[in-house]
Amino acid sequence: MNAVSDNLDHFFRENRDDLVGFFLRRLHCPDTAKDLAQETFLRILFSEQRGPTQDRRALAFFIAGNLVVDHIRKESVRARYAPAQDMPADMLEAVASNDPDSEKQLMVLQDLEAVDAALNELPDDCRTAFYLSAIEGLTYTQIGECLGVSERVIAKRIAKTLKHCRASREQY
Missing domain, CATH: 1.10.10.10 (Winged helix-like DNA-binding domain superfamily/Winged helix DNA-binding domain)
Incomplete structure (x- = not known):
């Protein structure tokens, strides 16, 4: 491991619980919270490959906020269209x-x-x-x-x- 990845690993260990808690308070799903925390750290890693970050923690919560919004949007779309997919199209047209x-x-x-x-x-x-x-x-x-x-x-x-x-x- 190089110095950057060691530093990121340390950052991950220090901030993981805070990020998981952030996601858990908003989404109420431990598995999703852990997945999105991992996604946050991956995005920080990719961001730092392009250039150094001044405040990783601020960047992490900025990314986390966007991931929450994206997740809620995706779930909303799934909820809106999932029942309609189970019903045949001609049945949907018949329900006016x-x-x-x-x-x-x-x-x-x-x-x-x-x-x-x-x-x-x-x-x-x-x-x-x-x-x-x-x-x-x-x-x-x-x-x-x-x-x-x-x-x-x-x-x-x-x-x-x-x-x-x-x-x-x-x-x-």
Whole structure:
């Protein structure tokens, strides 16, 4: 092993429990938490092969936040389409609904899809700041500390995210 991999190995041993706990609190699945912690460290390894990282811990939690968002998105898509795959297509066409709530649900789903598409158009740093604020309930100061930037930068990222989502939503 070289010095970089020894250093990463030490970093992994020191921070593994914190990362697994981070994932476990959000996803409530020990196996997924361990898998995503491992994925986080692999991404740090690949990142450091391109160049040194100033703050590995901040990078680790930045990556972890993105992995949580990606995992939740994937699970949402699976849940949405898995039952439909079990039902034959002609059965699905035969099930029509005149319920006004169905129309409202469809409109809400379309709004959510538009917001999701808008968020995917933004850089990772904006999405992560927004996620940590809106979903995790962290303050701008806490987010800044986690990501290694100032509170003002976080405020700008979140403002940019909100502005972009509003503009995208108005297009629909």
